Structure formats: C-alpha cells, structure tokens
Amino acid sequence: MEKFENILVELRHKFIDIDYDGDLGDIGNEIGVVIGKHIEKDIMGYDIKDFNDGLKHGISLSNGTHK
Numbered sequence: 001m002e003k004f005e006n007i008l009v010e011l012r013h014k015f016i017d018i019d020y021d022g023d024l025g026d027i028g029n030e031i032g033v034v035i036g037k038h039i040e041k042d043i044m045g046y047d048i049k050d051f052n053d054g055l056k057h058g059i060s061l062s063n064g065t066h067k
Helices: 002-016 024-038 041-063
Strands: none
Touching (some): 002 024
C-alpha cells in the first residue's frame, strides 16, 4: 500500500505543477515517468500489464464501450 500511496502523492504534485499544454500522450508520459520510478524492474511487466488493463477498463466504462 505504501508504494501505491507514494505514486498517488507524486502524481498529484506532478499534475498540479505541470507548466505546459499538452495532449494525451504527454499525460501518459508523465504518468509513466512517475510509476516507473516506483516499480521494480523484475516485476515491471506484471505491473505495466495491470496498469494498461485498468486504464483500458476505466476508459471503456466512462465512454460507453465496455463489454
């Protein structure tokens, strides 16, 4: 749980302090940089797959494409 909370805190600070206008790719990059600093290399594939699955699931729930 500590790792999760650390990621959330850093993401909050990152997006409050962001100083440019970007697009979804920029948002993804900023999230990836923060998450990448908090996960171990030996379990990275598992965590990235979970993150990607969760992201796709959340998008599908909110845009009406969920199956």
